[in-house]
Amino acid sequence: MKIQIGDKIPDLVFDTNERDGVRLSEVLKGKTVLWVLRYIGCPVCRLDVHRIAQRYGEFTAKGAQVFAVMQSDRAHIEKDLRATGAVLPFEIVCDPEQKIYEELEILPADQEGPPAGEVLERLIAKAREAEAEGFVHGDYEGNEQQLPALFILDEAGTALYANYAQDPMDMPSLDEVLEML
Numbered sequence: 001m002k003i004q005i006g007d008k009i010p011d012l013v014f015d016t017n018e019r020d021g022v023r024l025s026e027v028l029k030g031k032t033v034l035w036v037l038r039y040i041g042c043p044v045c046r047l048d049v050h051r052i053a054q055r056y057g058e059f060t061a062k063g064a065q066v067f068a069v070m071q072s073d074r075a076h077i078e079k080d081l082r083a084t085g086a087v088l089p090f091e092i093v094c095d096p097e098q099k100i101y102e103e104l105e106i107l108p109a110d111q112e113g114p115p116a117g118e119v120l121e122r123l124i125a126k127a128r129e130a131e132a133e134g135f136v137h138g139d140y141e142g143n144e145q146q147l148p149a150l151f152i153l154d155e156a157g158t159a160l161y162a163n164y165a166q167d168p169m170d171m172p173s174l175d176e177v178l179e180m181l
Helices: 043-054 056-061 074-084 099-103 117-132 174-180
Strands: 013-016 031-036 064-070 091-094 149-153 159-164
Touching: 043 056, 043 064, 043 117, 056 064, 074 091, 149 174
Parallel strands: 031 064, 064 091
Antiparallel strands: 013 091, 031 149, 149 159
């Protein structure tokens, strides 16, 4: 089911890096951001997780919480967090079987290989930022062509915002997400 603004999201059940069998309806409070990325070994995705963590107080100040959704299993997430010494103020949804991606119709890119043109330039620039912050490529997991998505939900699970990226860089910035909240 592709989620549109005003749709109620299915009551997903998932594991996180901290808990098993979490039911979405039981954790919805205030506004909930589902930030759907690829996997923890992707330096660009890891940079996003790091930046969300750095500014998490701004989310809570707006009555919001974040769950990052990744194709990673718990072992890979724990390994990465240990290696980087990161302590996250939010949970990562572990979806190595990509059930959430399938249920919400978050599709991979149509093309094989890396993007081209301006998208590639922006991706390379972000990869350089990740490298400058010490994030190197880890294990490959899931679908390398997976596109990101972002949803903002209210307490009833109704989508206040929905973005299905058309390319790897077609996502709102952290500032834009905070502004929407």
